[in-house]
Amino acid sequence: MVIILKSNPNQKQLDNLLSWLKSMNLGIHMSEGANTTLIGLIGDTSGVDMELINALDIVETVKRIQEPYKNANRKFHPDPTVVDVAGVKIGGGNFQMIAGPCSVESKEQICQVALSVKESGAALYRGGAFKPRTSPYAFQGMREEGIHLLLEAKKVSGLPIVTEVMDISHLPLFEDVDVIQVGARNMQNFELLKELGTLRKPILLKRGLSSTLQEFLMSAEYIMAGGNENVILCERGIRTFETATRNTLDLASIPLLKSMTHLPIIVDPSHATGIAKLVKPMALAAAACGADGLMIEVHNDPEHALCDGAQSLTPEAFKDVADAVRAILPYSFKGEQ
Amino acid sequence: MVIILKSNPNQKQLDNLLSWLKSMNLGIHMSEGANTTLIGLIGDTSGVDMELINALDIVETVKRIQEPYKNANRKFHPDPTVVDVAGVKIGGGNFQMIAGPCSVESKEQICQVALSVKESGAALYRGGAFKPRTSPYAFQGMREEGIHLLLEAKKVSGLPIVTEVMDISHLPLFEDVDVIQVGARNMQNFELLKELGTLRKPILLKRGLSSTLQEFLMSAEYIMAGGNENVILCERGIRTFETATRNTLDLASIPLLKSMTHLPIIVDPSHATGIAKLVKPMALAAAACGADGLMIEVHNDPEHALCDGAQSLTPEAFKDVADAVRAILPYSFKGEQ
């Protein structure tokens, strides 16, 4: 970390700053230029509150030279992490498709879709049991019963399952779940992240609606700092001024995150766009720029056909996407050599 | 709710939609125009998933005529809610200042600041015991011990206290806390909101970094749906492209929220701007446009003077702000007459 001081800093405040920095066991390297004085900090600065220093009267600016994330940092872990989910590998060249319905609705539905997406090539099965809904009056998911139905689908299909947790107190229900998902709205639910760090189960961490990439990695770091290195990142769109799509899918984050971290990164084109017809082109684009996998909503509702046109794909449409993705993969971006 | 159909909708899909709507006990009023058919829904549509309907192939667009929030809605509750915090009233013409340090650090600090801000006119005392921090390596607050010290400060000063909760499991520690704060990052931690709805204690709900006003009110609705009507809203800045301030303080939300809801709304100029010298002008602006109160960070650190210039004010600077705010209040916006 480098602190650039204003010209002619107040000596008393400077002394206070220096003694405070020393109290954190940091090496200090002063360098006085013509009209600028710089303080270089040597040692572990990950606990230093940059914003606080930046706000001091005598400080012009402060810059990290090292990133504030350690466990997630590619610099200290150049090889890509491969997360193993019950034998299914994600990352480091292993591309996987996760598919399934937004919500668990019934045993028949959840098992039928599972068999169908498995046949189309999905390696993991997703379904929502606990559903974060903007409105308290909207369907909140089948909750505990939903988890049981997902486990039925797992038994029937053999696919490992991914489902979202919303509160620490529900974790005992997730014992047989293969991947625990943290939703975008909980990306900075730090107490939950800490708790997930005590597990050894893979965690699928979704990027928050207004999270920078650095904040995203710091949330992964919360989990990893607890000892759980099995983190899969998921880009699912950010909130911008554009309302033509539900969110703005930030695909440049994929290659950029890959240069910052060794963790696998997948893309959720369904939630990112909210529009079924955009799922295929964005799935292809995600694969092309180097994502390690996709998470796609697939629904079947032959009786009501209510979801036609929504963000969910039919099992047939998913097959079409999966085939196209497999075809494009050999030509996709493989990283800087 | 009004659903506008595309021209020549598929009859089978239309029948499915109509029978689904009827199954929700909604009255249906069809109206066929020259090239548009409209479906008016009569009854309680708060549970209807607008996004789902909007995504149907046969639907052009769907518009709510009624807002999705009921308990928080000013239409059904024209008089402003006055929240009573241990005798201190907020809302309905009662303007209050909440002040105190970002974090509880020691007994001496927390009691000294309490006495000082009380003398300057603060009616409630705030301090952070559980601190949501982006980094797992940053100071996470004094936690349980911090709550105890806050209660000491309450005893010494007589000021009711406000402090943030981060997880349901910590709630037993908050029994003697007067106002429980929900931070911006937890605004859509729905399980936490539901739990707070079972209490009868006032809740201070901060707007999320990327929350629309409607989402903000829906989160208040989560608490109120549980029976707890003592909700105080807090605007604390939203995330935009502008980085000159930490967040962008959205003051137009104050009069707009007041037309949407009967709940009291306060402003936090410290977190919104992240710059101490902007606290005073933004406190004055907030008071001028009709806010029901302010929440301001005040810190004392005579030995280190480390926080000079940070977003926290010194006790002296707070006194200056408080005096200026009291002077401007009689000339502030009093609502539409």
Place this chain on the structure above:
Amino acid sequence: MVIILKSNPNQKQLDNLLSWLKSMNLGIHMSEGANTTLIGLIGDTSGVDMELINALDIVETVKRIQEPYKNANRKFHPDPTVVDVAGVKIGGGNFQMIAGPCSVESKEQICQVALSVKESGAALYRGGAFKPRTSPYAFQGMREEGIHLLLEAKKVSGLPIVTEVMDISHLPLFEDVDVIQVGARNMQNFELLKELGTLRKPILLKRGLSSTLQEFLMSAEYIMAGGNENVILCERGIRTFETATRNTLDLASIPLLKSMTHLPIIVDPSHATGIAKLVKPMALAAAACGADGLMIEVHNDPEHALCDGAQSLTPEAFKDVADAVRAILPYSFKGEQ
């Protein structure tokens, strides 16, 4: 257009509204429901000021059923437009690469890069003569002299040239330019757009930093309304809260725009990200999701090597990108069938 009125509208205001609508030669279809009255407007509503109507006291909401753009609208022109630039076709299945330096710097540079990118497969050559710069003290481009050098490069390489116009008064200099570019900052310079509408030369229109897709198409409509149908759209990133990349490349806009308009759409990954190493993955992603072409910055500076690592690629790196893009094209999204 459908206008949904509030319940019990003021009759005098309603009469005023109706007579005003009639004065615009619009057919009016009233439809009174249980608690809502709707007004359907029949005829050409593209000149109706929706925002004004929306703001009326008696109006709950107003929705366009028809898009406000006509010439650019795919509904009225289902076949994709193929723009012909001196024999080079863009759109309707014709994918093209446009490459060249950010600024024209010297005759040697501009000719050398032209020959090099041509060999790698670029079909059009770009270079900046007039440069929009945030600072008045920064290099403003070689201007008139720059145009002459570009025309030299065209002669030498045979590649048609693309360059940006910044003001109507400079247009006479663009007579031999093949494609006139409108930069992001001028996307809503309406007087310039009108003037370009009087030409028959292809116009490359870049999306503004904070433009919605509809505003983007309305700017194309300005040019087309004047009779110039040769418009090429260019997605080049939008401004969001994320600062890790210079802008946020909104790739979902590619398939979405293709469903809205028949105009060709290309992507500029260089300006969108501002980071050279992201150009290749984002070029592949753009091709994968159905873009009609790419615009890529290529620079050579063997002596100073000053631009290594900047957003510009070296000629060698461009060749690598061009080869990879050609390889992925057969597997890319071809639109909804």
Place this chain on the structure above:
Amino acid sequence: MVIILKSNPNQKQLDNLLSWLKSMNLGIHMSEGANTTLIGLIGDTSGVDMELINALDIVETVKRIQEPYKNANRKFHPDPTVVDVAGVKIGGGNFQMIAGPCSVESKEQICQVALSVKESGAALYRGGAFKPRTSPYAFQGMREEGIHLLLEAKKVSGLPIVTEVMDISHLPLFEDVDVIQVGARNMQNFELLKELGTLRKPILLKRGLSSTLQEFLMSAEYIMAGGNENVILCERGIRTFETATRNTLDLASIPLLKSMTHLPIIVDPSHATGIAKLVKPMALAAAACGADGLMIEVHNDPEHALCDGAQSLTPEAFKDVADAVRAILPYSFKGEQ
């Protein structure tokens, strides 16, 4: 400017960088620390392309110590600029209200509103003759005829007039206009700004929809660099994810801009919010936090009453706002002492 190098920079690239910096007549001060090397640049760095340097392989980061704007910079011009518009002073403690209709519609309208707002205390009169409209099919203003009618209103009322220019070629029509307005969409129409720099007439420069404060000041700098120091800044809302208001009024920019520049800054609450009932509270808030003036839309349309409820105020509502603003002014923020 301080350039922080990566550890172990490539020596050849470093030599290239240093010789390039020297070629710009900059003093260079190297300072090698434990694991960081810093290059301090001494002299006029306003022409140095920071982004280019930042993108070099060997550079970790680069920070300006001095702002890139000189003429607009408060550091070099501590006293506030007072702009004199035909005897009406704005800035340096002189608060003024600018009022008038969005568009000039007729002689009767424009003269009637002028007399009315003058009586309520407006010191300048605004009206749109050239109107930037998103749609080519919407009313584009009365243009030349509109300017003539504004000059009639000036004669009748004695109020100096403010009106927007959209293209350099229209400037001859603005000879008798007192203040030339640059709209938000033209804030980075650099050729127009340069031309306005050659005049000595006051320029009212509106902030762009997605402009940072620094970009805003750089656009003012374009005008000032040409010798025209009569620039009035206008905050009119920025584009964010929030759609409840048309734009998000960034009031914290007022005190922040005042610390950055000596130019007067006014606020346009009408365009910022797009909602008439928010004009009064936001006008009060703007006055409270230290703005030098307000620009407010006022319309009269007794026959059609079409604009009731739109963003325009009636003359009576404007009188109410003007009175309230005058009452609050003595209690507003007066800057840091």
